Amino acid sequence: MNLNQNDWWSQFLQDPNGVILDVRTEEExxxxxxxxxxxxxxxxxxxxxxKVDELDKSKNYYVYCLAGGRSAQACNVMKQLGFExxxxxxxGISEWQGPVEE
Structure with missing residues (x-):
C-alpha cells in the first residue's frame, strides 16, 4: 500500500508492531x-x-528508498513472500520532512 509521508509516519508512530525498512544501498x-x-x-x-524472507512476517513494514520506486518493488516482493x-x-527519503540521521 502506498502512503504519503504524513500517513506513513503517523501510522508507524502508532504501530507497536512497526518496522522501518530502508531498501537503498549501504552507501545511501x-x-x-x-x-x-x-x-x-x-x-x-x-x-x-x-534477507527479507528471514524477517518476522507478523510485523508491519514501512518501506522506503530514495524516491519510492525501489520500495514499491520491494513491497511487491514482500507480498509475494507472504508479508501481509x-x-x-x-x-521516498528525497521528499521526506521527518526526522533523519546523517
Missing part, C-alpha cells in the same frame, strides 16, 4: 537515514529476497 543509508530503520539493499537481487502489511513511502 550511511549518508542519510530515517532513525531506527533497518537496511536491506534491494539491488542485491536474490540476496535481498533471502507493507507500506511504501511515496516520494
Amino acid at each position: 543509508n550511511a549518508a542519510l537515514r530515517i532513525p531506527e530503520s533497518i537496511n536491506i539493499d534491494f539491488y542485491k537481487g536474490q540476496g535481498f529476497v533471502y 502489511n507493507v507500506y511504501n513511502l511515496l516520494g
